[in-house]
Amino acid sequence: MSKSGNPPRGRLARIGKVAALSARGSAGLAWRAVRKMAGAETEALDRSTLGHFAHVLGEMKGAAMKLGQALSMDVDALPPELRGIIARLQSEAPPIAAEEIARIIEAELGAPPERLFAEFSREPLAAASLGQVHAARLEDGREVVVKVQYPGIAEAVESDFDNLSTLARAAGLTTKLLDGRRYVDELRSEVVRETDYVLEAERARRFAEVLSPEPDLIVPLPVPERSSDRVLCLTRVRGRTLQQFIDSGPDASARWRVSELLIRAVHGPFFSAALLHADPHPGNFLVTEEGRLALLDFGCVKTFRPEFVEAIRAFLRSEMLGLSYDALAGVRAAGFEVDTDEATARSLLSEILEIATRPLRTNVYDYARDTSVPDMRALGLRRAGDFLRVRPPAEAVMLGRAVGGCAQNLRALGARGDFRSVYLRLLERTLSGPSTRAGG
Template sequence: MAKNSSSPSRRFLKLASMTASIATKTVSNSIRNLNADEEQKNQSRSKLFQDIGLQIADTLGEMKGAVMKVGQIASQYKDIFPPEVAKAIAKLQRQAPAMPFADIKQQVERELGKPLDQIFTRFDEQPFAAASIGQVHCATLPNGEEVVVKVQYPGVDQACESDLKQVRLALRLMGVLKVDKKLQDRLFQEIENSLHEELNYEIEAQHLAVFRTFHETLDSKIIIPRVYADYSSRRILTLSLEKGDSIETASTWDLELRNQLGRRLIQALGQQMFFLKRFHCDPHPGNFAFRQDGSVVIYDFGGVKTLSPDILAHFKTLVQAGRQGDIATIENHLLALDALAEKNKFPAELYHAWLEVFLRPLTTYYDFAENSSHHDGMHLVKKSLKYWDVFKPSPDTLMVNRTISGHYWNLIHLKVHDDLTDTFEALLPPPAQH
């Protein structure tokens, strides 16, 4: 990345011109459609959103750094965008191009206070992974241990605040955020908090230590990298090299082992949510590796969500009410979580149909490769569409929903075929029958 493209004024101009262009497109679209009928308006709006989505993705993708990270976070919160925009922004979750090694070397030396060759006996120039706010290199410590070093791009943290404001302005101008102002404020506050946490590798180091200690006591086959504090700082994170195979490779192993790995993934997530009250909330398959002895390696603790006791109590009650088909209780708790606009507007028979679809993978002998819940859910979407405005994207439920659905797809990739009832009930025992 050329230095001048990341200067604050250049970034600001690029974002401002994107925002102005979006505003112009939106206004001219409104003028063109003054006399159009409903169907023409909808088609035109969909085309506009596609254009805008691509423009946002292209601009943010070029700029790297915080802006691209904002785009990636936006794609995680895609429930709040029209599908055309969400689809374009989702492109930003793919691999970013690497930064020149000279910049990376300078950043490591500045952060750790010594020349690179005095810190590591080997440091690979080519990164093996590059993301929006940093990249990862393999290295060797003076004692011979192999490690991975996560290096944050220079200047990313300073650009953060203004980037977020500009992206928000662009989205507001085009009127694509499907939520009211108050909820927008809460959502963007959440995005800002998670961005600040992710930009501070000292916080990630703490998360790694906490999760490593937590899982060691429960299951030695959940592997979390160890932090080398002497080789880490706010912008550098040095971790033990924990090897494992990708989800694609693991999906070719025999069924018994695949089931064991799937169970371990679900169990680890449930234990984090219900016992640790904080969870690893980036379920991207690249953040997990698998071993033939049934171990699961978890990487990247930049995204961790903490659950308050209140929120957790709502979730537990929702699950119990779902098991019992108790719609009134479900609606009360969805209202409390700001996930429901008003009660008694969604038909009871649709609630029951959705509950069966949601609970099926956790309460029956379920073939994830066949994925019947997803296919039945697609049919239900058509019947449910006209009631969709009853539900709201809630800041309290977005990350939980995203993480659970992400792991559902991980189990599909692993082609798990198992009855997970006992795992589910161990995490959340059903109410005692009187």
């Protein structure tokens, strides 16, 4: 780790960080067990271990930090207070030095920030997994944010995935049944694309176009003349992150409104335009003072094959309208590989759909009591062999990341209401004018 806060890049440096973290974690667990048997308090130890865990992943940034962000969304993983420590990874990685940020901006845009902007804050608004964000103001008075990519982060991401592939081979996870390389490759490809800020600007514009009929959903717009491959300037939206909103203790009506907006923001573009924001951690959403929802960070936006979307939309249509639906034919149409007998496949799909469709089968659903994520995990453990024989296409990785993340956010919001009607309205819009054309 350099003094400037730049992440380690090479495979050995990054795997070394993980190994040291694992060693400390194992020692901490052992000591915790001893103290627990002795009847001693372990909360301080838990806080210390988790604080160190969050700090190291924050230093590493890249894919390693993204794993920490995913853990911070898991309502069942940790008590709320301890989960709050990990939640810092959503936007509070150790920042790199302001002088280095200025050097990157000048190298990318041809002038230092004080000449490019009427105002530029040296203190970051947020420090995320691939870059950090600074507040600024343009000469015309517009408030903007400037996202600056960490030096060497693309190499660091590649190193993380190379290490993951090596560990999978060492663990023997390369047989036909256990081979998950295509899913790792899909995730690697999408995360590497997040380091292309020109592509991210295009995706932001595309999302703004798709959500233009939704006045209560906001997409920051890129400022091309102040952007490049490694610097992205966007119009600023002020508000609280979704996590800050949740922590503020909103009333039931506010929680319901934000939950509805979240579903429309994540699921709406998927059904209407085959487009998905696939990084839905709470730091990527802002709730404004007037109650609108802003989407942030368009590095991880996935465009799906029309037939994949249509297969899922057909299922939703049958569920909402009470029509018959052949789930096995549907997953095959979506590109699933089914290497087991029909009865086993149908049995597995029936259990999956029973869990996944709970909010759709009642007019009042309470997400504060939702157990769909842990129940799906338990099903995966109980029928692991069957899951390995009903394999989704690689693109489903990003859908799972988005849908699972959205479900965790909804559970954290804990709203109670008619979620079925929200999905029904999304379906009615796609039936009246479906558009699964490819986007950015």
